[in-house]
Amino acid sequence: MHIVENQPPSRMIDAGLSRDFYVHRDASWQEFSASLRTNKRWKAGDVLGPVRGTKSPRKYDTVQCGPSSEDNITVDSIFVYVNHSCDPNVAFDMSSKHPSEWHIRALKAIDAEEELTFFYPSTEWELDQPFECRCASPMCLGLVRGARDVGLEQIKARGYVSPWIIELFRDREERVGA
Numbered sequence: 001m002h003i004v005e006n007q008p009p010s011r012m013i014d015a016g017l018s019r020d021f022y023v024h025r026d027a028s029w030q031e032f033s034a035s036l037r038t039n040k041r042w043k044a045g046d047v048l049g050p051v052r053g054t055k056s057p058r059k060y061d062t063v064q065c066g067p068s069s070e071d072n073i074t075v076d077s078i079f080v081y082v083n084h085s086c087d088p089n090v091a092f093d094m095s096s097k098h099p100s101e102w103h104i105r106a107l108k109a110i111d112a113e114e115e116l117t118f119f120y121p122s123t124e125w126e127l128d129q130p131f132e133c134r135c136a137s138p139m140c141l142g143l144v145r146g147a148r149d150v151g152l153e154q155i156k157a158r159g160y161v162s163p164w165i166i167e168l169f170r171d172r173e174e175r176v177g178a
């Protein structure tokens with residue numbers, strides 16, 4: 001049974017975002033039951049909206065926004081419902097020094113009614129709660145633990161890598177090389 005819910009919680013209502021996106025709930029899934037879908041088509045490179053959030057300790061639903069394990073945000077918009085896929089169609093681009101420029105960008109063409117997904121290791125060095133992925137993509141990694149357990153090339157192949165992930169790989173190589 002599928003329940004389609006068009007009204008996100010009130011704190012998440014944003015005029016533009018609630019017109020273009022909706023939260024889809026799948027009652028057959030216990031844990032990751034909500035997903036975000038779009039009402040319209042997007043081209044690769046389109047900006048879907050801003051990433052806004054509140055600094056927060058790392059949790060299963062925060063997004064890493066810098067090199068430290070303390071650099072995380074709780075996303076304060078409907079985009080909090082964007083789930084992981086090993087073959088993602090959007091990137092959370094928080095590469096700018098200015099949080100006002102952080103945005104979600106289409107990595108490929110996206111159809112109306114399609115679920116939006118991003119590749120968690122593109123932002124997360126180490127997940128607070130590793131999980132067994134069920135994305136069913138031929139590129140599926142299975143157990144997802146974070147970037148540190150995926151090669152940098154594997155992340156690049158999915159279209160986007162956060163600058164701190166590149167930095168953390170470099171730090172690790174330097175430690176190993178020392």
Ligand SMILES: [Zn+2]
Binds near residue numbers: 085087135
């Ligand atoms: Zn997967």
